Amino acid sequence: MTLEEIVQKVGLKVLAVPEALGRPVSGGYASDLLSDVMANSRAGNVWMTLQTHQNIIAVAKLKDLAGIILVNSREPEPETLHKAAEEKVPLLQAVDPAFIISGKIYALLGEKG
Numbered sequence: 001m002t003l004e005e006i007v008q009k010v011g012l013k014v015l016a017v018p019e020a021l022g023r024p025v026s027g028g029y030a031s032d033l034l035s036d037v038m039a040n041s042r043a044g045n046v047w048m049t050l051q052t053h054q055n056i057i058a059v060a061k062l063k064d065l066a067g068i069i070l071v072n073s074r075e076p077e078p079e080t081l082h083k084a085a086e087e088k089v090p091l092l093q094a095v096d097p098a099f100i101i102s103g104k105i106y107a108l109l110g111e112k113g
Contacts, residue, residue, distance in 0.1 A: 002021065003020070003022070003090055004021035004022060006105060007021060007092060009108060011095075012094050013093040014092055015076060015092060016084035017091065018090070021090060025066045026045060026066070027042060027044065027046075028047070028109065029041040029045045029046075030101075030102045032050055034051070037059050044066050045065050047065050048102055050074050050098070052070060052075065052076045054079045054080045054082075054083040057080060057091075061089055066090070068089065068090070069092045070093045070094065071094050071096065072094075072095075072097050072098075073093065073094075073095050
């Protein structure tokens with residue numbers, strides 16, 4: 001499944017890098033602790049977080065994540081949007097909390113990740 005399909009099926013808003021929505025998604029990871037994401041997420045995962053600072057982009061790039069979903073209608077800092085565009089990391093927004101978004105993505109992807 002691609003990031004674009006998840007955006008459409010889950011009802012996410014694209015905040016940055018819409019041209020990269022064709023990326024395949026292998027699974028998901030939900031955490032607000034950057035060190036946890038660095039240690040446990042996998043390449044191709046979509047990351048769900050409430051963090052909005054630009055360091056999330058660096059972590060996503062380091063781990064080769066498919067994209068980042070900001071939950072609870074969180075708004076990214078301007079520097080985060082700039083960094084996402086610069087590093088080509090899709091940044092998305094969800095109205096729902098991480099628990100709900102995780103469940104919806106799990107239902108779409110099954111037990112992959």
